[in-house]
Amino acid sequence: MTSVLTPGSSGPSGAPRGSATPASHHRAAAVPTAAPSDLTPSTSGPAHPAPGASAPTTPPANPTSSSPDREVQALHRGRLGARRRRRNVLWALLLAGPNLVLLLVFVYRPLLQSFYLSTLQWNLGSPVARPVGLGNYVEWFTAPTTGRVVTTTLVFTLATVGGAMVLGLGLALLLNRRLRGRGVARTVAFAPYVLSGFAVGILWLFMFDPRYGLVQELLGWVGVASPQWYTQRPWPLVMIVVVYLWKNLGYVALIYLAGLQSVPQDLKDAAALDGASSARTLRSIVLPLLTPTTFFLVVTMLLASLQSFDIIKAMTQGGPLGSTTTLMYSIYEESFVNGRAGYASAVATVLFLVLLAVTAVQMRFIQRKVHYA
């Protein structure tokens, strides 16, 4: 990186006048820069135009790296003095302030308030609240329905995450082959991911219609009688898992596809020369190299799956008899159907801690991976 002796760092004296020309050079360069970096989504783009643009102005001795550059900047800053710094703070307030205020008011304030609410016996909209300490948590841990909710959440999460990983990898392997029309398949596979979860739920409710649905028709073709999808356990849960998989499969496949395409071809060739079967190559070379991708996807899918709501609301409303009520859905039900906002806040805190634990694991892993890289 023979980076750019910038006009800013070209010396304390006479800088403004001297760089009037290069600045206009730069501006001329700035517009065309936008075009190529448009075309390449990779982040490597912008490094190129800068040296080119500043080439005429840079003195020969400029193999400076970033650290002297920074020193000069620091000098520069010191010279600018307090007035400039005050202006900077004003600009920062103006530019970052609105976003920060919104975050504080609508994310951090409710986060803390939620912890507080979880210690109250309080109904939504009610003026009276009674502090109960950890009573809500005790109630949740001892409630007869909690076991069922936790089991449902576990089954739903494991089935959706596991299913999405396996099917997504399979789809990615298929899309990675040089087949004509794979672009169409990729588009079709990814499309459900961008659609409204609630609309998807409605659409699939019709697919699963016990009499006129497409699913019972297809099952009929292979001679299987359609189960009572809407009413008979465990089929409502199965139904929701299927819909969730359909909606998220394309995302998993696309991320895996990106991972597959970064597996070095010579490794696969070498394995093939050594006589490894394709299954063996997949197991011993490709899958190990995909471990970071797999880990990322498992975490992402876990977080998304634990928070899923729209599909359940559209299809089963948590029923029948609570057989599709996940932790997330029970928060909604307790707070906005039963009105028990204090208790629901306690359940929300439990969910928050679970999600936080998942994220913490991810953080540690990412840090470790940086060492590998």
Added chain:
Amino acid sequence: MSAVAPARPETAPATPAVLAPRPSGAPRARRRALQPGGYLALVLATVVLGAPLAWMVLASMKTPAELYTVPLQWLPGSVNLDNYAQAADSIPLGRLLLNSVGITVVGAGLKVALGLTCAYALVFLDFPFKKVVFGLVIATLMIPPQITIIPNYTLVASLGWLNTYQGILVPGLASAFGTFLFRQHFLTLPRSILEAAELDGAGHWRKLWRFVVPMSTPTLAAVALVSVVTEWNDYLWPFLVIDRPDKMTLPVGLTLLQNTDGMTNWGVLLAATVVVTLPILVVFLVLQRRLVAGLTAGAVTG
């Protein structure tokens, strides 16, 4: 499983590319011999994954007689939009569409603006507690929106914002994801250009709009498109805040239709479902590359 077995030819077609001089006769023959399985799997996957959407569109044009026959009727007798008209009678479909478009455009626009300006400040400005601010923004990515819902609902209710557009919009405006993506991109921009602009007398406002924004169009498009998709599809929050039909967004209106017409009238319900999904589907098909880049952006860091 079907995908595992055919993985073999995948190495075959790639080989000629690596060993360019080799005449490609043998691998080519092998590839042709083994492709049918691959194509079969590809077609099967496409049909299975695409069928529900096709089925939805077809069913939305069927008359009740065509919908409720026991050997299923695959195609509607004609392009019949009665179901759409009937859906528009049951719920104010045009109004909902307008609400959804308005909220999506305003919400996504503001989100992009907030993320853009915040990231600019974080990258190009020096100010006290900058690291703290950055930490606060990034940590938001780990806070699930669900935990904020009850307190935010209480706040919005006490402000008298239930059944208002600002009630839907404002609590979700804060941009963490957008700020993060913009920041990542800004860090790659050549500083020299901005410093030159500064010496040329450009203030921050001018630097932002004349230099940073034109150099950030791919990120801008990705953030904007992701915001459009999330705003349009957002369900739980608008569902809680709105119960007056004239203020509803399309997905919430679908709930209303589901409750009034129930499962007895599939054609009408599916017509409304098409209205909810089609606009985003079109956006996706037209701007697929940018949208996918945005939606999968989180993975690139890994």
